[in-house]
Amino acid sequence: MSADQAIGSALRKIMAALPAAHRPDADLAGHRVLIDPGRWRGGSQAAAPDLRVFQEAVFTDRRLKLRYRHGRDKRVRSYTLDPYGLVNKAGVWYLIADHRAEPALFRADRALSATVADEPVRRRDGLELADVWDTLRRGIDDIPTPVSVTGSVRREILGRFLRVHQADLAEPTSADPSPATAARPDRIRIDMRFRSLGAAEALLMFGTDAEVLAPGELREALARKAAETVTLYATGQAD
Structure with missing residues (x-):
């Protein structure tokens, strides 16, 4: 599906689910729903959430009571929000709202x-969804990405690797990527950027299918984690 088709599909779903009184008002929908096809660095896919309550609050101009599980620390918190609208960011739905007159975004699939x-x-007066x-x-987007990582990835799993780390690439991968070295034509060179060494440690999930070539401190960190994992499972089943 092309980006234009995906945007059209998302908008049709929103319009079909609008309260009947608002369904004909396409102009209102344009002020309450935005589609942004660009994926964030390290962004993940999300299950399709139930947007009906969010839509009701957004299109009837009422406040929203939300219980929400945060992604970083997994803590559950409760909020009273003033919604501006909904944004679909590369397939992930976000509620954009003020909390105590400060802008905030909430992934719809994390709502409890x-x-x-x-x-x-x-x-707040004078602000629309697009502004917030x-x-x-x-x-x-402006959070710096200070860690540059060079790696190699087995050609056979390149598609799966890019589904996870496309947004972390330093530059787009060509349709016919070059081998990492002449001696290893089965592996593709990948240049990436991460916010921190800790964020880059996610590369370990690909095991030997992806190898970090630089920086050395990241290689050492991954080696320690791999050794700790081996030790954990070599000691036998926990009591």
């Missing part, structure tokens, strides 16, 4: 429960 409140929404989204997006 959501309830539309009787109170009218309290958006631009502020939040730039805050994430």
